Amino acid sequence: MDTAACAPDRAPVPSAEEIAPVFDTLVVVGPGLIGSSVLRRAKEYGTLARRVIAVDISPEVCARVAELGIADEVTTDAAQAAVVADCVMLCVPVGAMGPVAASVLPAMRPGAILTEVGSTKVSVIEAITPYLRPDVPYVPAHPMAGTEFSGPDAGFATLFEDRWCLLTPLESTPADAVKAVRTLWERCGARLREMAPAHHDRVCAMVSHLPHLLAFTICGTADDLADETRSEVLDFAASGFRDFTRIAASDPIMWRDIFLLNRDALLEMLARFMEDAQAMARAIRWGDEDYIVDRIERGRKIRKSLIENRQA
Template sequence: MSVIYEKVALIGLGLIASSMFWASKRGGLAREISGFARSEATRDTARRIGLCDVVSDSVIEAVKDADLVVLCVPVGVMGAVAQEIAPHLKPGCTVSDVGSVKGAVVEAVAPHLPKDVHFVPGHPLAGTEHSGPESGFATLFDDRWCLLVPPDGTDPDAVAKLRRFWEALGANVEEMDPEHHDLVLAVTSHTPHLIAYTMVGVADDLGRVTDSEVIKYSAAGFRDFTRIAASDPTMWRDVFLNNKQATLEILGRFTEELFALQRAIRTGDGDELFDYFTRTRAIRRGIIEAGQDTDAPDFGRVKAKH
């Protein structure tokens, strides 16, 4: 046991919150963890599987006396939740979140919070295509990054404590400003997700290639897109509505490049295609060297070697 916060409140009990609970239990990082979810079904599930020490039927009850309150709800409702809990927060506590966009969250949440509360927005870069209270597990954050974007003037002790908490959950922590965060994530996450959703939608639409063929023959590349495109629709709707500017900018760059490659195909410019495909290989190498993915063929889906 190395307790960092006496009481932690997790608001919203999906993949991230449930993983935070299990990882926190693993490390003994809090004496008590309360949880709240808007849906009664989610609260029932949480109680059944032992997710959280106490599951409250009221968000106000959940945040009472909490030293750390983490908003684990979709980005679009962060502001409303902050407004609801604000009068009931313990003075001196820290409020954080796990939203995938940061500029819009800071704008939505900060105005509601009392002056005697520390606001340290965060974003753990971890997840799977699964969602809901039963999808979490203790190792989700191990060796992943968690980005903190404390507004200027935030108490350094509060930031340092939250950093220790995330490190104890297994993550590496980095700080940056919200605008830069949103651009980086537009590149590494938001635009790739939109593209994957689009490709899967196109496949679904095509009359001549039946659904069953698309599914049967998906191993050739398409199935990787479907995994990404199976992520939580509410979360992703909110991401795009709230990181509009950076996503549209990266999408603009993407279509520009795509059209250049499309023209190379149309004109039969093999050299341009070859050079492009060679350049992108190096990035993969970098990701494996940085420990952010496995070098096992096909993500280790392939089991045995000869």
């Protein structure tokens, strides 16, 4: 799909009094940061679904969701919840998408919509495709919002405000199903863009996956330093290093799966970064001031554009 033809847009978030919910019953499988934020948005605004059901395999997580009061019903049985759903949203790690889809799709009623929030799209679509039914539309999505925290306590209703949600519908996905999922995310406050799955993975490899890989690696390098130097690094950490540690505090299982399942695109971006890092190293070694200043100025321009685009 031509991304240039899909201009960014964002609709005002309507109130419950102004418009009916998108779905009667929304089932969220995996009430972590993203899932619990969707649940909170649904409960607080009332425009996503009349009823929301949270599903998690952990009884402890289910108990916490019930205690927080962010779902109308909580269960460990995904298939049982899927029976009554108008939309099932999978908010589980990308490596678990296939098995979870296999458990919920046979139980879903005809016309109900399956969607998910995976950070990789080609691998997730490939994992889910064997279990798809022609009478259950599937709308892949990726809300590009988050923090380093996880679990049901980490979510908040405004997480998606002014953040991008990327939709990667299949050629066979009915237009009304795409519209419904698009409306759900618009009512979460997100800005929408549609693109092809492979293009999504290359974009996210650069803007999300590579920065996380670098953060984990830099923190690992610091941790491997000699004891005295390591202590000083931790004692005198400046804001730049602290920013890396914030990213590096992210969930290890989730990011392990993302790295492995977006392997090709991530390695491509890593190779390009390493070439650019080597070029910067040469500029520093030989005193190429113009090259160094050019790279710094380009970084400043990118930061300015993010601020202007309300993404920083």
